[in-house]
Amino acid sequence: MTRDAFPRLPGYDELPADVKDVEIAATARYGLRLFLERVASPDAGPGDYEYFRERAAQRADEGMPLHLLLGTHCVGTHELWRALRDVTLPGEEAALAELSDYLFAAQERIVAAVTETYLDEQAAIVAERREERRSLARALLEGVGGGTGVEAFEEGALVVFVCLPVAVRDERSVAVRRLVRRLQAAFDRVFGVGVPALLGGAGGHAVVPGRDVVEVPGELGAALREFCGPGVRLAAAVADSVGGIPEAARTAEEIVRVARACGRPPGPHRLDDVLLEYHLSRPSAGSERIAALLEPLAGRPELVETLRAHLELRQDRRATGRRLGLHPNTVDNRIARVSSLTGLDLASAHGTALALAALLLREAEETAADDA
Missing domain, CATH: 1.10.10.2840 (PucR C-terminal helix-turn-helix domain)
Structure with a gap:
């Protein structure tokens, strides 16, 4: 199977040799033994699928595509059925049909177990990475010092503040989680990197690494208006170093506040657009x-x-x-x-x-x- 059948699957040849020749082969052998045990003891139950779940979790952690993982199980089942068919003699058709029932019933349960485990592991990985990025964004915005990923911001960053037209206060609601995912996806797509962000139902901050990024692309404003409505406001400020990120965040937020207080229409706001008003709004003795x-x-x-x-x-x-x-x-x-x-x-x-x-x-x- 691993030498002749599985290579027909798109992407299989790109897998590491030890994965193909050792781990996937071992999984195929386990599946064969499980099938033979089921045939030998029809009343013993469907068998233990925990091994398939463990392998599915491992493949998800390694980034193997789900369609390729399921493809190996389906092709393996097909190859076993062909082997049974090829050795079936005249008069043994009923036995082949009975064995086929065992085989395809097992395939259905295995595919379900593998898919469930793979998706659960993927969700856990995504949640872990999302929380890592949120933790990084929180550290950068609060200026609490070093940590994993901070080195990407040592030469500067663009801090973007987003203010949504209708704030959703229940941060645990499905609507807020969906909104945050879409906001995060828009930032990642427009800037071409995984952007650390602290976002919620009212908006929030995102920190884009690099000293070459000095303004918000128009594409971001268009993307946010598409799913947040025309009332969304955003502004950005440049930080020359990691230490300047908290002040840049406050500046971006203040630009939005001043623009809104002046009655300016929603949309992207620049400091130059409200320069006088920004100056007049600074607290002083009077x-x-x-x-x-x-x-x-x-x-x-x-x-x-x-x-x-x-x-x-x-x-x-x-x-x-x-x-x-x-x-x-x-x-x-x-x-x-x-x-x-x-x-x-x-x-x-x-x-x-x-x-x-x-x-x-x-x-x-x-x-x-x-x-x-």
């Missing part, structure tokens, strides 16, 4: 007093929403009206009300800058409160 300028708008979300859109759209009353579904005169009335309540002159560059800074700082406070 941050609390600036944020307090909008305190009179508490309980008036429609005014805050109008102010945010008005500033984002360069104070274009018609564009603001279109975005919010309002008449331009309503926009004017709301902006006038904001000025009246806060005392900010939104017609001046100084008043506009203060309003923008106040919006960003209040957004930062609210985000910090939610995280706490």
Whole structure:
């Protein structure tokens, strides 16, 4: 079988010689003995398939394709049946039929046992590798030092933050596990490597190794929108070394927060797109007093929403009206009300800058409160 029959299977010749000549041959011999014992003692039961399970787990661990593993069992069964057929004499057809029943019933049970064990082992291997990558991502993002795989990031990395439009909080749910698998697959496919990531129902971070990767490919944004919806946001920051990864992660997350607070539409965000707003949102000695300028708008979300859109759209009353579904005169009335309540002159560059800074700082406070 191992010399003449199995080589017909695609990929069999590429296996190591010891696997073919020793281990697979031993499995075939065990199968033959099991069949002969079944014929000799028909009432003894189907036999012990634990040996096949052990070999299946070993083949899965070695990466042997399942179709090739099952192919050896099916071809082996066929070869044994041909041998029985070739020695069957006239008048012995009933005996051949009885032996065939034993043979194919055993094949069905063996294939089921092998498939179940192989898939279980593969699932365990995938889960182990996934957890290894999550552990690596956690170590990199928290800056806790060395570990297996860290050397790939010594020359730098691109840290990507993804914020999903609808956060699923139950991290153990099937929906979240499926979403995380698809997110991880998108990162791996787009960047061409296994990307360590900490992802969940609200999104998360991924750390792409290499100093040559400096921005997020458009293909990634398209892939994420495909299965996360059009509301997905993402941003990236470059780390020059392993030690810079935690700060890059915070920067990427902050870019998304600022872009959302400014009313920018979902999608990929770059620091250059929100450079002024990013600077204005940095905490300083006067941050609390600036944020307090909008305190009179508490309980008036429609005014805050109008102010945010008005500033984002360069104070274009018609564009603001279109975005919010309002008449331009309503926009004017709301902006006038904001000025009246806060005392900010939104017609001046100084008043506009203060309003923008106040919006960003209040957004930062609210985000910090939610995280706490």
